[in-house]
Amino acid sequence: MHAQARVLTHTHTHTHTHATTTPGPLALQVEYVSPEDIPAEVYAREREIEMGREDLQSKPEAIRAKIAEGRTAKLAQEMTLLPQPFLADQSKTVEQVGGLETW
Numbered sequence: 001m002h003a004q005a006r007v008l009t010h011t012h013t014h015t016h017t018h019a020t021t022t023p024g025p026l027a028l029q030v031e032y033v034s035p036e037d038i039p040a041e042v043y044a045r046e047r048e049i050e051m052g053r054e055d056l057q058s059k060p061e062a063i064r065a066k067i068a069e070g071r072t073a074k075l076a077q078e079m080t081l082l083p084q085p086f087l088a089d090q091s092k093t094v095e096q097v098g099g100l101e102t103w
Contacts, residue, residue, distance in 0.1 A: 035076040
């Protein structure tokens with residue numbers, strides 16, 4: 001049986017509330033299944049937020065872009081299910097154990 005929970009997530013300066021269906025009592029704090037599922041406009045908005053961070057303002061544009069891209073890619077991993085550690089074996093990701101097929 002699947003439980004439905006309201007999940008509050010915080011991504012940098014944005015707070016999102018959404019419904020997530022999870023097995024059992026646990027609620028996952030993810031918004032998408034895989035990084036490829038993140039809409040381009042969401043990714044672009046998060047990248048723009050990173051580009052505007054104060055700690056990057058003194059850096060050359062090319063360096064700022066690389067750092068912002070890296071931070072946004074890391075955020076994309078945090079916002080998605082498949083790269084998350086598998087609960088039963090945290091040395092593997094959900095994707096590595098094929099966790100979605102059993103749900």
